[in-house]
Amino acid sequence: MKPAKSMQPLVRGLLVALFWLGVWQALSMLAAKPVLFASPLDTVKALLRLLPTKDFWAAAATSLGRISLGFFLGLLIGLALGIAAFRFSLVRTLLSPLLTLVKTVPVASFIILILVWFGSGPLAVIVSLLIVLPQIYTSTLAGLGSADRELLEMAKLFRVSPGRTAWRIYRPALSPYLLGTCASALGMSWKAGIAAEVIGTPLHSIGEQMYLSKIYMDTAELFAWTATVILLSVGFEKLVLALLRKAAK
Amino acid sequence: MDVQIRGLCHSFGEKQIFDRFDLTLPDGGLYGLTAPSGRGKTTLLRIIMGLLQPDAGAVTQGLQFSAVFQNDRLLPGRTPVEQLLFVRGGKRDREDCRLFLSGILPADSLEQPVEELSGGMQRRVAIARALWADSDCVLMDEPFTGLDEDTLRHTADFILANRQGRTLLLSTHQREQLSEYPFEWLTL
Numbered sequence: 001m002k003p004a005k006s007m008q009p010l011v012r013g014l015l016v017a018l019f020w021l022g023v024w025q026a027l028s029m030l031a032a033k034p035v036l037f038a039s040p041l042d043t044v045k046a047l048l049r050l051l052p053t054k055d056f057w058a059a060a061a062t063s064l065g066r067i068s069l070g071f072f073l074g075l076l077i078g079l080a081l082g083i084a085a086f087r088f089s090l091v092r093t094l095l096s097p098l099l100t101l102v103k104t105v106p107v108a109s110f111i112i113l114i115l116v117w118f119g120s121g122p123l124a125v126i127v128s129l130l131i132v133l134p135q136i137y138t139s140t141l142a143g144l145g146s147a148d149r150e151l152l153e154m155a156k157l158f159r160v161s162p163g164r165t166a167w168r169i170y171r172p173a174l175s176p177y178l179l180g181t182c183a184s185a186l187g188m189s190w191k192a193g194i195a196a197e198v199i200g201t202p203l204h205s206i207g208e209q210m211y212l213s214k215i216y217m218d219t220a221e222l223f224a225w226t227a228t229v230i231l232l233s234v235g236f237e238k239l240v241l242a243l244l245r246k247a248a249k
Numbered sequence: 250m251d252v253q254i255r256g257l258c259h260s261f262g263e264k265q266i267f268d269r270f271d272l273t274l275p276d277g278g279l280y281g282l283t284a285p286s287g288r289g290k291t292t293l294l295r296i297i298m299g300l301l302q303p304d305a306g307a308v309t310q311g312l313q314f315s316a317v318f319q320n321d322r323l324l325p326g327r328t329p330v331e332q333l334l335f336v337r338g339g340k341r342d343r344e345d346c347r348l349f350l351s352g353i354l355p356a357d358s359l360e361q362p363v364e365e366l367s368g369g370m371q372r373r374v375a376i377a378r379a380l381w382a383d384s385d386c387v388l389m390d391e392p393f394t395g396l397d398e399d400t401l402r403h404t405a406d407f408i409l410a411n412r413q414g415r416t417l418l419l420s421t422h423q424r425e426q427l428s429e430y431p432f433e434w435l436t437l
Contacts, residue, residue, distance in 0.1 A: 150322050151322055154316075157316055158382050159383075168324055168335055169324070
């Protein structure tokens, strides 16, 4: 019997997942040493071992808190600076070299500087913020610039208040730009945030746990933490994008 | 306040549209503007509204305008009621808005996004918006485009009933169909 049409994507998705699990299993068998390349089963076992521990939840909560704080600060500051730069060309000119610097300086340089200046505590927050801010700034400028000139002219002629013009003309123009950028910035903030934690090893963080897994050559635990990061990152991304879509309506 | 234009000159590239053009529209009048295509009807309306800077000449300042543009310029995804509330009023005026719009649109179209309305209905929303807004002078650029004869008459009645003593200047190609209305006709 053929599966129902609505089941087809699910079945296809399961088959794709099974295929890649098979590839993973084959690679781990080729490596022949769990220390070098843990199998899917070893990874699940490691995750099940970690799940009931307080350290696991403390690390997951701390990293989630720091990276999401960095993301939201980057979103808010990037948005505010983008609006200011759109409104005042002097702000745009002033910010231009700073934003170019933030975009081009390697993340590793920032990580070292932040470690020297502030220590490892706020590291993931600041790195995540620095990754998100320039992207949001650029997309805010582009989104506001894409607002329909004819609608703006209409609003000006009818002497519509700036607040109402912003809400009804600029906000709908900005939303698609912001949503697209947030979708990519969310993933990048997690990648950069966790990388920063691995280098700075702040207490009770996923990065610290990953670093310890490396020290103890526990690849299964490293994979388990990686799976945790993926789950947190995807869940966080879906939640934030759903909230942003709701705000954009 | 009268709309006054003195010594208006304007050209697009080599093409001279206005050369020392004068016009006075006494306050509260009802004016129809007619001319062959390309003679500058839209340009004249845009200059009066202050949206286009003429090469030379003086135009009355300080008047508040509302307008129907050549294209409708409606907010995407918003209903006719929201289009009107955008230019005047708040949530409390919703019912007044509905009542006003029902003079020109079917009741079941008032809360539909404008994209779901026909071209003629969208045009009528733009007309209603211009009349609903606070202004001293209402300018309409080809407001009857896309309207059949019955709807044109109904819309013209609605315009005249709701201009509330304001100066009204509309450009049109359909002068014959408006012959029974008391327009003072200007030809470029």
